[in-house]
Amino acid sequence: MPYDDGLWSIGELAERAGATVKTVRFYSDRGLLPEAGRSSGGHRRYGPEAFDRLRLIRSLRALGLPVPEVERVLDRDGVLEDAVSGQLREVESQLTALRWREASLLLLRDCPPGERAERLRLVGAVASPPDTTALARFWRRTLPVRLPARTVATVLDSVVPRPPREPSPAQVLAFARLHELVTDPRLRRPEFRPAPPLPDGEYRPEVLYEGLAEAYTLASAQEHAGRRPGDGGALDCFVAAYAHASGVRDTPVFRRRLVGLLARHSGPVIQRYWKLAGGLFAPGEPVLGALHHHLSVALCAEVEARTG
Template sequence: MSSDGLWSIGELAERAGVTVKTVRFYSDRGLLPEAGRSSGGHRRYGPEALDRLRLIRSLRALDLPVPEVERVLERDEALEEVVSGQLREVSSQLAALRWREASLRLVQDCAAGERAERLRLVGAVAMPPDTAALARFWRRTLPVRLPARTVSAVLDSVVPRPPREPSPAQVLAFARLHELVTDPRLDRPEFRPAPPLPDGEYRPTVLYEGLAEAYALAASSTAVSAEALDCFAAAYAKALGSRDTPAFRRRLLGLLARNDGPVIRRYWKLATGLFAPDEPVLGALHHHLSVALYAQVEARAV
């Protein structure tokens, strides 16, 4: 330290435990305050530069990019915002690593004859995967007349969120689900999922709102209650402008069988294991209600 209490760039670097090149880099970016210049024009630094350099090192140790460090140094309140952003990025990176690990185990643990197919499946999905393709599938399946709020509620219920810590089996299920909903054959009429009721013959908003209530009732108990079954049948009756009678319920069985096509059955078979354990699976609830309706109709016919 010179007689004026200031340090040269080399002395500052030594005190901070960094290289002269590092000090010069941050100085050139304006991040280190200079206390003055020597008679020869060399930079001189005071204790505040050492404090600032230590703060920069701490922020960089958290892997904050230099532009983000600059934001924090310019504005103290930016620290919380920058850290929150970095936490989101780290969380996304961890999720990607977990999916990558599970994907590698999926390929490692299968029979040699299955590896080519599994590599093809997992290679078609991002890590971590997004659900855009699944949402597009349902948007094409849902009636065009549904209000946006109803569409949003349906998508929240039928599109599983990718598990943050997937098992190899879940990676395989999601990859196969992605393959199913992106199959170009779905554009052909014979492969396109059928609407829940004949198009143009019902009020879709009434149907989907009524079904949401029926599913909620069915999810609240282990067995299908009479209340849930009545709500289920009434949703279809109201949507069609009909009365919920025994004759209507028998007709409804035919409508439900028409809607339960192979694509939707395959979707729910693959998607079920991707929902959280405490999350209701609408495909399973719909199946239980349909089975209960069939049993009721057949019992009345005896």
């Protein structure tokens, strides 16, 4: 029962709020619950303001906000929206991790028994959800060392797939195999390094990659329109990127030479990378490896038609 002054002891406040005395004391010691006074024996006394504050604190904690965030919300106006947004981002991250774990478990449950050990090894080497550090590192080793940092960043955004938020078991397996591919220590050996897109020292990498970006954009638009890469400007832009980077003109002779260069550059490692990565990009997102392959095939067909 409350005292005649209408205030409550710590036990009475806890009982009214449905909390434990230990909880009320914890928040009170941190200065989150306003005291209305002290009893003659020096015990804390609380009023309705403390009761309302305690209910607010418990609501915030029920949403997952840590105590320091609760303190920020109580101390300053306008912080609640930021705190809730941050909590939503954390929850989304946790949900993505759970979805990857679920897809990984489904992958292991539904695969043939003879493949389970191998798939378990692959999946166990990747975090849930996975990060793309190893993939970015692979491309940094593959790209020309003279490429400007801003161009490297643009290329990485285009060639490194973002892990899907709701992956299928097949996507989990593809990412695990992709991770295994790019972390293979043998890739550091000279014989496993991809060939440069043009003979080393004979071209300007920045000009090449900026021109290729334009060609891939055109090719993607043409494919969405139901047209082949060789039907229009995408193929010409593709060839022009290599010609301008080399400081030469786009001629039939150059196109024949470029066919051979493209065949040497697209080695087995790069081909496998794009085979595995293709299904990890979002629907409608251009897959540069596929666009590059389509443009290369279109160029080869054109050259063969001219010389046939």
